[in-house]
Amino acid sequence: MPSETAGGLQRIILDTARQLLTDVGYAQLSMRKIAQKIGYSATSIYLYYSNKDELVHALIDEGVDLLYADLHEANRSHADPSLRLRAMCLAYIQFGLNHPEYYEIMYVLHPEYIKRYPAEKYRKARRNLELLASAVEDGIQMEHFEACEATVGANLIWTQLHGVVTLLNSERVDKRIPAETLIHSACKHILRSFLKTPQHKEV
Amino acid sequence: MPSETAGGLQRIILDTARQLLTDVGYAQLSMRKIAQKIGYSATSIYLYYSNKDELVHALIDEGVDLLYADLHEANRSHADPSLRLRAMCLAYIQFGLNHPEYYEIMYVLHPEYIKRYPAEKYRKARRNLELLASAVEDGIQMEHFEACEATVGANLIWTQLHGVVTLLNSERVDKRIPAETLIHSACKHILRSFLKTPQHKEV
DNA sequence: CGATTAAGTTAACACTGTTAAGGTAATAGA
DNA sequence: TCTATTACCTTAACAGTGTTAACTTAATCG
Missing domain, CATH: 1.10.357.10 (Tetracycline Repressor, domain 2)
Structure with missing residues (x-):
């Protein structure tokens, strides 16, 4: 299901995290929200960032x-x-x-x-x-x-x-x-x- | 069960919150921890502080x-x-x-x-x-x-x-x-x- | 005595970061 | 070609968080 852009998922995670950070601020930045935004499960993030x-x-x-x-x-x-x-x-x-x-x-x-x-x-x-x-x-x-x-x-x-x-x-x-x-x-x-x-x- | 000191529960809550704040810092200060420390349920705090x-x-x-x-x-x-x-x-x-x-x-x-x-x-x-x-x-x-x-x-x-x-x-x-x-x-x-x-x- | 009010409870909701276990598809070795 | 391994991603769960709704229990008042 997840849409592939380029450079793998790690890049997509970081881009989405940055966007979420600047949009809603750090207080609202959560692993689950990042995951939801990119159409992956939250635990997928842990494959690329240990926490x-x-x-x-x-x-x-x-x-x-x-x-x-x-x-x-x-x-x-x-x-x-x-x-x-x-x-x-x-x-x-x-x-x-x-x-x-x-x-x-x-x-x-x-x-x-x-x-x-x-x-x-x-x-x-x-x-x-x-x-x-x-x-x-x-x-x-x-x-x-x-x-x-x-x-x-x-x-x-x-x-x-x-x-x-x-x-x-x-x-x-x-x-x-x-x-x-x-x-x-x-x-x-x-x-x-x-x-x-x-x-x-x-x- | 709860031990009464003086001035009612509100005072006790505030005192405990202050102690917890100075002991473990704001990041570790939670309603449930305050409640546990004074032997009341967490929701009791909401009777004296609306949030x-x-x-x-x-x-x-x-x-x-x-x-x-x-x-x-x-x-x-x-x-x-x-x-x-x-x-x-x-x-x-x-x-x-x-x-x-x-x-x-x-x-x-x-x-x-x-x-x-x-x-x-x-x-x-x-x-x-x-x-x-x-x-x-x-x-x-x-x-x-x-x-x-x-x-x-x-x-x-x-x-x-x-x-x-x-x-x-x-x-x-x-x-x-x-x-x-x-x-x-x-x-x-x-x-x-x-x-x-x-x-x-x-x- | 009956009704009301005060004080506190348990259960639940919607979140959070994180871990363990499982599944599935592609790839590598024989 | 068959099997085994690996890469990648998932679901379920744990232990937390603030907060609300509904319930009990005891005291007080008319």
Whole structure:
């Protein structure tokens, strides 16, 4: 009965899982729903993914790649470290707001989930942070930024961006504050906190 | 069979739910487990809480009060806006790290949950942000801080603190960076981004 | 005494992830 | 060509989840 497209069932499962994730969100993503959508039994999925974690990890991997592409593009678009950093911050936030479901499984899901995340994929996920760290490092080298540990600086930026994305996506930010206002203020404050004083530039 | 303590079953349910939440976390908190622990049937809980949401909302309410107490205490401990702000930032992060389960149901749980959160309790939760906003406002008034919309500033601080707490609690921050380093860097950067330049104070 | 109400129960529904066992068709070896 | 193996997929089941409907039992009230 099942309709064959190309590349086998594993591909079809992953495609359907992605579609279901983006359509109805992670909370509604179940093995049985995936199976029903593709006309197979739920247990068939276990022939290609040993459990739900593994399937979700494959989706997380996709999300990591998508985010990296966006960050990389932003990183390439400017030479100046400040502008690069600002562009990457905006790209990160935009990714989070544009792909809330991807963002949720990547960075919001329970600690237990992330603990089972394979070390190899974990390393790949860290490239995104290293992109931020390189901009911080360059800014320090060019003496635009106050000296600091670049990895700490990158994680600091990350926490700020992550907070903005998650609180906006979960609609916990006061609705009287426009998202754009918060986003641009966040970017401004991030740069302000790194730039050497005095800050006369308008970024 | 059920053992009566005092104040009726509703109190016992809430106490047991809280204990279960802090012991095994939200993911393992179920109506049936609560019921089993107190020696009642699961459906008895529905005589006092119309659904799980309502029960969790009661716990969220407790968490909001606990956090407010900590923030209020930090707010009282200093007169200078910078020191007050710093103290509150540290208090917020410490609360998040010390009560990860409370923090999760308060600020991490799915958007759907928060949508069903009653408006009355929502208003109470906002007092915590207003405490931050007042410190920002005072800093601006005393001309220590750069002028800005205080509510925007408070939300900006909140996003930074929230990011630190959630990424630390979910163990997503690079383990080579000590939590203390990240926390103090975050507080320093928050103040740096608000203080008028030049910044000669050591905070 | 009879009726009402309060408090708690059991059984069931519709879900969830996951495992064990079974079936069926194609393929490989003799 | 016959048999055995393997690949692929299924049904049935287990142990959970939140929640509802219907039932019992005891207390209270007129």
